[in-house]
Amino acid sequence: MRKKIVAGNWKMNLDYKEGLSLFSEVVNMVNDEVTGNQQVVVCSPFIHLHSLVQLGKGVAKIAVGAQNAHQAESGAYTGEISAKMIRSVGAGYVILGHSERRQYFGETNELLAKKTDTALANDLKPIFCIGETLQERGLGKHFDVIKSQLAEGVFHLNETQFNKLVIAYEPVWAIGTGVTASSAQAQEIHHFIRKEIAAKYSQAIADATTILYGGSCNPTNAPELFAQHDIDGGLIGGASLKSRDFVDIVKVFN
Ligand code: PEP
Numbered sequence: 001m002r003k004k005i006v007a008g009n010w011k012m013n014l015d016y017k018e019g020l021s022l023f024s025e026v027v028n029m030v031n032d033e034v035t036g037n038q039q040v041v042v043c044s045p046f047i048h049l050h051s052l053v054q055l056g057k058g059v060a061k062i063a064v065g066a067q068n069a070h071q072a073e074s075g076a077y078t079g080e081i082s083a084k085m086i087r088s089v090g091a092g093y094v095i096l097g098h099s100e101r102r103q104y105f106g107e108t109n110e111l112l113a114k115k116t117d118t119a120l121a122n123d124l125k126p127i128f129c130i131g132e133t134l135q136e137r138g139l140g141k142h143f144d145v146i147k148s149q150l151a152e153g154v155f156h157l158n159e160t161q162f163n164k165l166v167i168a169y170e171p172v173w174a175i176g177t178g179v180t181a182s183s184a185q186a187q188e189i190h191h192f193i194r195k196e197i198a199a200k201y202s203q204a205i206a207d208a209t210t211i212l213y214g215g216s217c218n219p220t221n222a223p224e225l226f227a228q229h230d231i232d233g234g235l236i237g238g239a240s241l242k243s244r245d246f247v248d249i250v251k252v253f254n
Contacts, residue, residue: 002207002208002209002210002232003037003038003039003210003232004036004037004038004039004210004226004232004233004253005038005039005040005041005166005210005212005232005233006038006039006040006041006233006234006236006246006249006250006252006253007040007041007042007043007065007093007095007127007166007168007212007233007234007235007236008026008040008041008042008043008236008237008240008241008246009043009067009095009098009214009235009236009237009240010022010042010043010044010045010048010067010240010241011067011100011237012045013045013241014044014045014048014241016047016048016051019044019045019047019048019051019052020048020051020052020055022241022243023042023044023048023052023055023056024055025243026040026042026062026243026246026247027055027056027059027062029243029244029247030059030061030062030247030250031059033247033251033254034061034247034250034251034254035254036253036254037253038061038233038250038253038254039061039063040061040062040063040250041062041063041064041065041092041093041127042056042062042063042064042065042240043064043065043066043067043093043094043095043127044064044065044066044067045067046066046081046086049064049066049086049089049090049091050089050090052064053089053090053091054090063091063092063093064090064091064092064093065091065092065093065094065095065124065125065127066081066086066091066093066094066095066124067094067095067098068081068094068095068096068098068101069081069082069083069086069094069096069115069118069119069124070082070083070115070118071111071114071115071117071118072118073118073121082118082122083118083119083121083122083124084122086122086124087122087123087124091124092124092125093124093125093126093127093166094119094124094125094126094127095126095127095129095168095235096112096115096116096119096126096127096128096129097109097112097115097128097129097130097149097153098129098170099129099131099170099172099175100175103172109148109149109152109153110152112128112153113152113153113154113156116128116153116154116157116165117157120157120161120164125164125165125166126164126165126166127166127167127168127212127235128153128154128165128166128167128168129168129170129214129235130145130146130149130150130153130167130168130169130170130193131145131146131149131169131170131171131172131175131214131215132145132146132171132172132173133145133172133173134172134173137171137173142171142189143189143192146169146189146192146193146196147196150167150193150196150197150200151200154167155200159201159202159205162197162201162205162209163205163208163209165209166209166210166211166212167193167197167209167210167211167212168211168212168213168214168235169186169189169190169193169211169212169213169214170213170214170215170235171185171186171189171215173215174214174215174216175214175215175216175237176216176237176238177215177216178216179215179216180215180216180217180221180225181213181215183224183225183227183228183231186213186225186228186231187228187229187230187231190211190213190228190230190231191229191230193211193230194206194207194209194211194230197209210232210233211230211231211232212231212232212233212234212235213225213226213231213233213234213235214234214235214236214237216238217234217235217236217239217249218238218239218245218249219239219245219248219249219252222234222248222249222252223252226252226253233253234249236249
């Protein structure tokens with residue numbers, strides 16, 4: 001059975017105190033209410049990471065992640081944060097290739113391939129995001145877009161490296177819009193992603209890869225989405241800022 005994961009992406013929200021307070025609520029609710037083997041990942045701004053790792057110590061179900069990391073190991077990159085720095089505070093995951101990074105910061109598949117290498121070399125598990133825009137879907141190019149994001153972003157990895165990845169399918173038109181992909185639309189793409197992985201690596205690796213859905217996921221639509229055969233959890237933006245909503249989504253896997 002592949003791992004079920006619900007990951008929260010706080011984006012650029014919550015000051016230091018607010019972040020600690022939300023995370024403490026999540027920890028308490030997870031301790032009291034989560035009964036399955038699902039993994040919870042909270043991806044916070046950098047300033048929270050160290051404190052969240054400390055607060056989450058001893059709660060195996062909860063891991064902490066960053067939302068970006070630089071491709072270089074270290075150096076003269078004023079204002080940037082390295083994978084090694086993130087790992088050094090005990091965070092275990094990093095979101096790479098989120099559509100907001102692709103769109104607002106010009107991150108390309110080529111750059112993301114380097115970021116993935118550096119993250120893995122520093123023992124971070126990338127949550128690698130892919131997904132088409134509304135225009136691309138309208139033109140019927142969504143499968144091609146997904147195919148090239150995989151081929152150019154992560155298919156250079158060897159099997160051992162690829163095994164450490166989590167893939168997140170996030171249709172850009174569903175992120176932060178309140179419009180979710182239907183469960184059939186999401187399943188269709190997840191199935192396609194798994195087929196691509198099987199063709200590149202093996203069916204065993206494809207079957208073991210956790211593929212998350214992201215895009216306006218909430219406690220109401222999560223049960224149907226997560227019931228799809230190839231959907232192994234979610235990457236949750238807006239709803240991860242409310243402890244009750246986030247943990248209710250996590251509990252879909254109880
Ligand atoms: C995200 O930012 O990854 C995301 C899925 O956001 P939202 O849940 O708010 O659509």
